[in-house]
């Protein structure tokens with residue numbers, strides 16, 4: 001694996017400025033999946049999601065392969081989930097990381113194929129990740145370990161292709177005492193039908209909105225219909241979880257946060273995404289604008305993606321946030337691009353040597 005020159009930098013925590021003006025504070029919000037566990041509904045959802053694996057339609061690609069027999073579709077995932085890494089992550093948004101970290105569980109593989117993926121070691125690995133296949137019981141144990149370690153939440157990264165496996169493990173963990181919020185940290189390419197089965201199980205939705213143009217999404221992520229699917233998914237997430245609720249300690253308990261990674265040459269079409277959020281999701285929506293792009297993975301083969309973003313490009317995007325009245329959330333400092341370079345070949349992918 002190539003060495004990243006940014007690893008020499010001394011600080012890894014992503015620097016984020018809070019731009020929030022108003023937010024809802026609640027003292028006591030219990031995860032809703034506990035009610036579903038007690039009523040038996042959580043088990044029914046788990047069974048319904050597992051059924052979708054027989055002709056896989058978990059995500060909008062609808063490959064219709066039988067994953068219960070380990071057939072692989074676009075995402076290359078079989079029946080058992082691949083857990084590439086897990087840790088208490090201190091570099092997420094402050095309402096997620098808090099003081100004790102966000103209990104982050106990284107699934108291997110992905111239903112997108114971004115040429116610039118900053119997690120490409122685990123999302124599009126050159127060798128198989130089958131050795132990291134994990135039983136549902138072990139995945140539940142990992143959640144309980146992270147909770148016992150004090151993490152504020154369980155944060156599933158890239159769950160879209162593993163949502164059935166995730167829910168089965170949540171059911172096991174909840175029956176053994178899991179009681180912290182679940183974060184669904186996805187690339188935004190989610191099926192509304194699948195999301196409906198997650199209603200009441202997920203406390204905090206944390207989707208990306210990556211592109212505002214399908215031609216760009218196809219060129220760089222092999223996805224012909226990203227824009228409409230991501231927008232419909234975000235509307236469904238908002239319907240389920242509502243606006244962000246933060247407790248008296250500054251920790252998120254439920255709601256929606258939308259992440260937007262700014263690409264060079266405005267390839268992310270940021271204004272399209274911000275207009276959609278402002279007009280259809282709501283101006284009070286929490287946004288996390290990210291400047292951390294650097295040309296990872298195969299990005300150097302694509303001239304328009306082969307550099308970091310310029311400060312002037314970033315300022316323009318932040319101006320669109322203001323233009324559309326989106327003043328809740330966080331913006332990374334421009335210099336954050338110098339600090340972000342995870343290495344999933346280490347036990348602690350976000351540590352700095």
Ligand code: SF4
Pocket residue numbers: 056057058059060061062063064065072073074075076077111160161162
């Ligand atoms: S989850 Fe994987 S196999 Fe299923 S539809 Fe999506 S890409 Fe295809």
